[in-house]
Amino acid sequence: MALNDHNMKRLLFIFFSIVFSHSLLAQQKPVEIFYEKSEEGFVFFGRNIEQVPYMVQINFKNLQNLSSDSGDKTFIRTVQPNASKQKLLEIKKQSEEKGTSFDFNFLYTIGDPSLKVDSDFPYLLPYKHGKRVRVGQGNNGSGTHRGINAIDFNLEIGDSIYAARDGVVIEVKEDSDTSGNAPKYEPYGNFIKVYHEDGTLGSYVHLVKKGSLVKKGDRIRKGELIGISGNTGYSSGPHLHFMVAQNRDFQNFTLPIKFLNYENKLFIPLESKGYYAYHPGKPDFKVEDKFQESEFEGKIEPSSLNNKIEFDSKEYGDYILIYVDNGMKTEMSGVLKLQLKNLISTKKLPYKFSVPAKTRMYLLALSPDDNGASFGYQLSGEFK
Template sequence: MKNILFLVLFIILNSLGLAQQKPINIYYEKSNDGFDFFASNKEQVPYTVKINFQQLENLSSDSGEKSFIRTIPAQSSSVKVLEMRRIKEEKGTSFDFNFLFTIGDASLIVDENYPYLLPYKHGKRVRVGQGNNGAGTHKGINAIDFNLEVGDSIYAARAGLVTEVKQDSDIGGNAPKYEPYGNFIKVYHDDGTLGSYVHLVKNGSLVKKGDQITEGQLIGISGNTGWSSGPHLHFMVTQNRDFQNFTLPIKFLNYEDELFIPIESKSYYAFHPGKPDFEVEDEFQEAAFEGKMEPSSLKGKIEFDTKEYGDYVLIYVDNGMNAEMNGVLKLQLKNLISTKNLPYKFTVPPRTRMYLLALSPDDNASSFGYQLSGEFK
């Protein structure tokens, strides 16, 4: 019975060891006059390590320090990172150390004006649901939430190497407990920054770890997994400095070849250089919509519907009845302005879809929303 218990414990311990393998290994070898320390990096990107000696007896480095930062090249082995030499020949030696590691080369200079591409289809216009330091989940964080729908395509905002992919989850919800379930793609850039594309659908990654991707490449499918109040793509770029993770206020390229930082509640066309020209909607002019009517697509019922036009939400009434209908549109608004006085009374002819009014953001730095109801007779 004891042998069986021992065997089970041995298997469990080995399984845990395999699950906790690290990308970086630091080890040492005895030399003629001290110890040499080496590092191995099994990953395809460089890592930065910090070696700390808590206890050091009769040993010293050339600098005399007890803490050392080194960059370990990608896919390298037995890289000598440190020499510790005996101080007095007649005395014994002892030491105790640990180490931290983080992805990237800390010596690289971040390109603060790199022209990132908007990470959705060329020519597609998408609203920003939450911007840098947003009042929702972005407090103290530089990140952009693009209001993509489930199933929308995700394109690489910058070239790089895929370092990590998670795509096994179909769980999501509007609470912190769902954060571990968010699917994502992480991409290492050549200036040491790391781009993260988050909330993908299950099996929604079209790339795998180790893939070298190009700017504008189709890489994934948007979803609603993890800590999410609704379908969107969370995009964020980080840099590790002094073994701390910092989010960066990156800049994107627009179709006028200008750099900009997206603003919450505004919408933007994705422009991917080298792709065909696309039509850009004119600025919203309500007069162009007033009085326009079209045949109803409904039968025997009447309802409201909406359409996004740039930064505006257009509200229509669709009368599928065979009689003229009078109605009242009621709206509860959060940080939105209506182009008409509310509640709004209207008359819609039979079998007709008709424009009513538009809503525009009141404060580009705040979240917004509306609740719609109506009465008909």
């Protein structure tokens, strides 16, 4: 398709937008490229209706009697937020004696190629200050995270989501209540997407229906309550999928970001480990990270059961503590049997015990053998 001075045909615009994981294509085009005729040739401008910058690649073909000062036919430019008519480039006539014509198309995506990613930025864990949550899947995880950097936090449906970093909300989806453990359910995941000042984009995914507390265009602060966690989209169970990505050369690259812990140190979360959210400026909280078995052995408490006996458990840091709760009126003896996957017991198994009447008592603890892998256990026992 050609353009000339006397017969300007309709331009073919090729629009391209990077589509992030768990996203749908936006219906409204945020960026337009247009031109005006000048005395020397043609001047090209950009229009951006969004509050974040967009990178554009403008490609020229079949330049007839026209050229740029550099002689290039491909140009990368940044269209600034809310720009109505930003000059991007100019192509000039080579000869006043001849006519001119050209074809062009362009690509665009969110970001500014001049920005440098802050690889040591201290992200906040995106859940309530003082709350400890285990990582279900980490960077390049064993399940759906193969080849990508993303963290799945084991939040329950209804848990609060907090902003991990300041930014501008660029997209919200919250109309779905559909989920399933198959890729076909990916488009149904609710999410909030946030643009950060270094050009990266954070995605908070699997929110409940109507679970966003922010809207497109809102400027949010780190530690601000922004949403409600759920189980929508491609998901095997309730959790929050959090991911930070950067657009480079019109490709989407996920980043292994670092989080701030309660000791003001940076860390990269590991699969199966639990972490306390620390939001600076909030009150101190009790940390249960350093397990000492001697603090639990020999301690007993009243049973909450009536005429039955059973095992129960609780998490303490990265440990799983196993208890026996005897609601019977007599002392009971028993044997605890465990089948372990990537877990180590603090006591030799099977474990024999005696528990007084109407008493709940600590038995042993389990800890991950490899903190970067998933774990599990099956528990059974005999009583007499």
